[in-house]
Amino acid sequence: MRIVVLGAGTVGTWIADLLCQHRHSVTVIDNSSENTQRINEELDVKGVTGSASESSILFQAGVLGADICLAVTGSDEVNLVAASMAKAMGARRSIARAFGPIFRDRSTFDYERHFRIDRLLSLEHLSAVELARGLQGPGSLATESLADGKLQMQEITVRDSTAALGQPLKDLSLPSGVRVGTIYRDGNMWIAGAEDHVQLEDRITLIGQRQDIVDVKDKFQRKADPKLGVVIAGGGETGYHLCRILEDRRYAITLMEHDPERCEFLAANLTHVTVIQADAQRRAVLEEERVGTADVFAACTGDDENNIMACVEAKELGCKRMMAIVQRPDYANVVGKLGITVAVSPRDVMAKQILSFLNKGPVISRAMLPGGNIGVFEIEVNEDAPATQYDLLSLPLPPSCLIIAVMRQDFVQVPGANDRLKPGDLVVALVDDAAAEKMLTLFNMKALT
Numbered sequence: 001m002r003i004v005v006l007g008a009g010t011v012g013t014w015i016a017d018l019l020c021q022h023r024h025s026v027t028v029i030d031n032s033s034e035n036t037q038r039i040n041e042e043l044d045v046k047g048v049t050g051s052a053s054e055s056s057i058l059f060q061a062g063v064l065g066a067d068i069c070l071a072v073t074g075s076d077e078v079n080l081v082a083a084s085m086a087k088a089m090g091a092r093r094s095i096a097r098a099f100g101p102i103f104r105d106r107s108t109f110d111y112e113r114h115f116r117i118d119r120l121l122s123l124e125h126l127s128a129v130e131l132a133r134g135l136q137g138p139g140s141l142a143t144e145s146l147a148d149g150k151l152q153m154q155e156i157t158v159r160d161s162t163a164a165l166g167q168p169l170k171d172l173s174l175p176s177g178v179r180v181g182t183i184y185r186d187g188n189m190w191i192a193g194a195e196d197h198v199q200l201e202d203r204i205t206l207i208g209q210r211q212d213i214v215d216v217k218d219k220f221q222r223k224a225d226p227k228l229g230v231v232i233a234g235g236g237e238t239g240y241h242l243c244r245i246l247e248d249r250r251y252a253i254t255l256m257e258h259d260p261e262r263c264e265f266l267a268a269n270l271t272h273v274t275v276i277q278a279d280a281q282r283r284a285v286l287e288e289e290r291v292g293t294a295d296v297f298a299a300c301t302g303d304d305e306n307n308i309m310a311c312v313e314a315k316e317l318g319c320k321r322m323m324a325i326v327q328r329p330d331y332a333n334v335v336g337k338l339g340i341t342v343a344v345s346p347r348d349v350m351a352k353q354i355l356s357f358l359n360k361g362p363v364i365s366r367a368m369l370p371g372g373n374i375g376v377f378e379i380e381v382n383e384d385a386p387a388t389q390y391d392l393l394s395l396p397l398p399p400s401c402l403i404i405a406v407m408r409q410d411f412v413q414v415p416g417a418n419d420r421l422k423p424g425d426l427v428v429a430l431v432d433d434a435a436a437e438k439m440l441t442l443f444n445m446k447a448l449t
Helices: 010-021 033-042 055-060 077-089 123-135 212-219 237-248 260-269 283-288 304-317 329-338 346-355 433-443
Strands: 002-006 024-032 046-049 068-071 095-097 119-122 143-146 153-158 177-187 188-191 203-208 226-232 250-256 273-277 296-298 323-324 341-344 363-368 375-381 399-407 412-413 427-434
Touching: 002 077, 010 033, 010 346, 024 033, 024 123, 033 046, 055 077, 055 226, 068 077, 077 095, 123 237, 123 296, 123 341, 143 296, 153 212, 153 399, 177 399, 188 203, 188 260, 188 375, 203 212, 226 237, 226 304, 237 250, 237 260, 237 296, 237 329, 250 260, 260 273, 283 304, 304 323, 304 329, 329 341, 341 346, 363 433, 427 433
Parallel strands: 002 024, 002 068, 024 046, 068 095, 095 119, 226 250, 226 296, 250 273, 296 323, 323 341
Antiparallel strands: 143 153, 153 203, 177 188, 177 203, 363 375, 375 427, 399 412, 399 427
């Protein structure tokens, strides 16, 4: 694929290197001649010096025929403008990095739709999602965001005898806005069907809005899983997003932040989180806040060394599990030896997200769920797609496919059997790898590659 990367900083260089390893044709734009010279010498890419927001520079980089344009400069405004221009000039997909939360908050203004960008990505939010995934251990789902965060996929373990046991899913009378997505049993995961039933110790995923999911959990659990005590050090964007992801009844969260003004913001915006103004780098503070009794300690400050040292102190105080944001790749072999069970590299997280967008045809993104061969697909519905000719009940999907959400303009819903897809819709589907190619023929895609 032909890919144009805007920005040759740490993130841009890392992404360009990864794409080269996957044998894509990569062009990198940066306004620093030193950066473009460096990246030309170190990587098999074409470097172009100039502003990513100038049409002549984008034209010189070949954005007109690019499969994907990735805007990852250090300026949110430049990324928005450049990604929008690249899309208008002919790039098939256009993705921009945005640090400021306001750019991803659709409650006031939809920047993504206004600038016609396929996706706005936050490195900090992605890092928080990765920490949340690691919180429950390998193979667990924790919480996934779907449809630009408007829906969630939450995993629960069936440990109690309820009326739902042994009953086909179609007979459970679940609300229209909630759906069972997958079932994990005895080491196998599959997409749930109407005739499937749940058994004790099954891990099932519920898909819907957060409150709707909370309302139906008691069909599968008489009592909720025990609360985990989580202490988060650092109330920056990563720590804030991690709190938002975990902020439900399963976690008792304490957030430590040293800046008083930031603490006021956090306390006002995190309803079920205890915010403490404290310096997590000091052992005395960790002792005072009883970090040793916590189940999980997550260090999310902006400094690798501080994160690592805080985790070491938390472990010595008795905390059961340590997680940290660690940006430097040369620390990868160190953190495990120090007892840090989950170390998240923001660059690796961003690179993995970018790889999920390397698709042709109507597929916008494809990401695999842990523990199986099931992918989460985001698919555009084109004007002449065969899928628009059927109600969902009669849509000839392979058995191992499930449409779990439909985005239409700003509205997102878990679709019903009588709904019909329309051109311009964005579909979120769970698809087994073996059925992907057959399913995609309904959206005018002949092959997955």
